[in-house]
Amino acid sequence: MKFYLAPMEGVTGYIYRNAYHAHFRPMDKYFTPFLAPKHNGGFSHREINDILPEHNEGMDTVPQLLTGNSEDFLRAARELKEYGYKEVNLNLGCPSGTVAAKGKGAGFLRDPEGLELFLEQVCEGMERLGLELSVKTRLGIEEPEEFDRLLSIYNRFPLKELIIHPRVLKDFYKYTPRMEAFRNAFANSAAPVCYNGDIVDRESYERLTAAYPALDAVMIGRGLLADPFLIETLSGQAGTERRRTQIVRLSALHQQILEGYCQTMSGDKNVLFKMKELWAHLIHFDPEWEPYIKKIRKAQRLGEYKIITGQMFRERKAAL
Structure with a gap:
């Protein structure tokens, strides 16, 4: 199983990532909290610090972008390539009201046609840049059935990976993940699927892997922050330490x-x-x-x- 650190704004920046990587079982990938490309400029000083190669040594770090504008995405991706990155992740999962109201994050899922055009433009540009695109997504806005349409869009494009958080925007982080929708997505996705959501202990992890033995990647955020030993527990490396x-x-x-x-x-x-x-x-x-x-x-x-x-x-x- 591959383990990924979820991007959590304000918490999992490079200082946390380096400290965790130094003292605990390294993650297979570390996703940065979202970077927000601007129409009239590059990244902020804070964002540059988070992606500098010297602040991510020895880690497989994937920058995540939050935008609904394909030109801004590609301009930022070009800059990330100059820093040495080979994969860029698109944030379609952030449920924040201020973000969603601008048609970004999970709010972008409200416009499937616009999203399809965006991905068409971005994938063409990423191919020219020689970069890979992965997507972190929710199931939709109101109902999980919305994901049928969204998945048909994702399947049109050569995504490196589809990271699915099986909640809709209105769920925020409440209620239980909608696993029936995830089951359908896992079975029908053209891209490799990574699961994200409520993996907080061995029991929740084993319940997931028993239901999806072919799953080979999980993204964990809050569970790891609460228990930095979690990945060691899940991978069978814990148990004897006092x-x-x-x-x-x-x-x-x-x-x-x-x-x-x-x-x-x-x-x-x-x-x-x-x-x-x-x-x-x-x-x-x-x-x-x-x-x-x-x-x-x-x-x-x-x-x-x-x-x-x-x-x-x-x-x-x-x-x-």
């Missing part, structure tokens, strides 16, 4: 992320916000952390945060 050793490794991950943000962000408050964002996911890793998590949430200064997390890791290691 809990104390896990805490030591997690502490190393945390420290590298913290130092990375401190070195690249201006202002302690910005760093503190990013670290609290990380703990919104990591809180689920260890129930014993709850008293510290409350303190982390209330922390107003970075120095205070460092004292709290330092004490937390020390006391947990001493107790194990």
Whole structure:
């Protein structure tokens, strides 16, 4: 099985990717949080930092683009090629209201005819550039039956991979994935299929692989952020490591992320916000952390945060 890191805006940037890659079972691919090409210019300073080759050494990183304009997509793809990338991913899955209202992300699925024309233009341009195109998509806007039409469009083009999150836009991240629709998509897709959605533990993973033994790629986001050991568990590499050793490794991950943000962000408050964002996911890793998590949430200064997390890791290691 191939494991991919899902693109999560504000969380899985290059600082997180490098820290995870250094301390845990490497992912087979890392997808960047979406880059938003502009009509009148290139990438922002933040976006360039995320795709710089020196910030992605040793990782198979795939940049993801969010746009509904084929000219902007191809201009950005050309720039990505200059950085050495060979695959570009199209975001048709973001359910954010502000994104969808502009006809981007999952909002683009509202216009199948426009999407078909877009893909026709993009695929022609990508072929000229010698680049591969993959697509991350939802099932539609309102109902999963919409995907029949969308899949007929995707099947017209030489996609490297179709990453399917089996929810519609209106689901956001609620409810259970619509697996009947995924079953039909998996059976009828001309492109290789990667599954994305709610893989959070061994049980959810084994349920998926039992139903789809031919599936060879899964994309995981929130489940991995909550448990960085998840891929090791799913691939059979975990089971003998002591809990104390896990805490030591997690502490190393945390420290590298913290130092990375401190070195690249201006202002302690910005760093503190990013670290609290990380703990919104990591809180689920260890129930014993709850008293510290409350303190982390209330922390107003970075120095205070460092004292709290330092004490937390020390006391947990001493107790194990």
